[in-house]
Amino acid sequence: SQTIHQWPATLVQPVGSPLSLECTVEGTSNPNLYWYRQAAGRGLQLLFYSVGIGQISSEVPQNLSASRPQDRQFILSSKKLLLSDSGFYLCAWSVRRAEETQYFGPGTRLLVL
């Protein structure tokens, strides 16, 4: 069966510090991968998605970036965090067929102080 991992589970970082969140998927190959952010009281905002190694699509302008160094690894990064980067970050994967569902990881709660 497939599983998706995210770490860390919780992170408190000062403004201006760097960020690296990791997401890995097990039990599948060539997944589509997604990064979402969920701010308090708001819906899920798609940040990045990837259909293959090294292929990243950015959905919103921001100071975050994403990378996919391996087929089942998706990393979210920032060189300098802003207060507005606080939120709940969710990674998800789906099979590359239109009719398939998305599966979500447990999320990382980020608080920027």
Next chain:
Amino acid sequence: KQEVTQIPAALSVPEGENLVLNCSFTDSAIYNLQWFRQDPGKGLTSLLLIQSSQREQTSGRLNASLDKSSGRSTLYIAASQPGDSATYLCAARTSGTYKYIFGTGTRLKVLA
């Protein structure tokens, strides 16, 4: 640009009641529409997925319908239980993309 709206934002019902959650989308050119459940501080769990060619899907006490022409989907929960308390999110996948656009969710509380 696809926009997804969910009404109501919050709902509180007594145990045993049947209820309907609503989801509206502006672009009817979708591959599918999904309903998810999110417990506080947790990730999302997929409940039902309806393909664009389908009208409804059922799983246990849950039934989701899709009307592309009117841009609406509903999630029907029968005989609600306190364990159903959570936030319910719908997401539409626009045709020709890999993107899922989410609504802001309905926060459901079922009172014992």
